[in-house]
Amino acid sequence: MGEEDATRLGALYDAHAAPIRRYATRLTGDAAAAEDVVQETLLRAWRTPRILADDPETVRSWMFTVARHLVIDEARSAHHRREQPVAEAPEVEMRDATDAVFDQMLVEEALATLSEPHRAVVVRAYFGGMSTARIAQELTIPEGTVKSRMHYALRALRLALQERGVTR
Known part of the structure; x- marks a missing residue:
């Protein structure tokens, strides 16, 4: 303009x-x-x-x-x-946290089935957000060992969750 x-x-x-x-x-x-x-x-x-x-x-x-x-x-x-005017705004839908609590319990149970070395790698990587190099440094093990433990830990975790009916 x-x-x-x-x-x-x-x-x-x-x-x-x-x-x-x-x-x-x-x-x-x-x-x-x-x-x-x-x-x-x-x-x-x-x-x-x-x-x-x-x-x-x-x-x-x-x-x-x-x-x-x-x-x-x-x-x-x-x-x-x-449109119908109302005196008060409708209540905001609150999400039910029950599913999240059950999911957390299932993951905790599945993690408990892992050996301590495997659990340590998974927890640090997925819940701590650490890289392979950082996990290796913290646990004082080679990076290849971290990768190997992660591989076997995830396989065992998948199996444990399948046994609980969570995944296919």
Whole structure:
């Protein structure tokens, strides 16, 4: 939008927004809805340059008609008919933590079936977020041993979870 267009749009807003807002507020009884009507009315006027070339009183009359039609269209819309105002907002759905607790118990039981060296590697990698090199350094074992223990630990963990009906 050029500077001239911005100036024209500003002048259009200054000349007509307040009266249209008052009119729309009277029709809707809602300041937010009235503001939407004002914006849409001014946008339609802006998109219809032949209207803006008319006499200012004719322009305002046209805008009041557009605003009235917008309010009527909104009142007739399915969206408006289906909305029911309520005194209080509905309760927010709370997620049940039961499944998470059971999952945690199953994982703990499955981890308990692993040998201590295998469990140490899995816990550090998955729950501690450590890299293979960091685990090797902390446990003072070679990285290859960490990888091997991780491989066998995950196989055993998968089997333990299958026995509990968790995985295929």
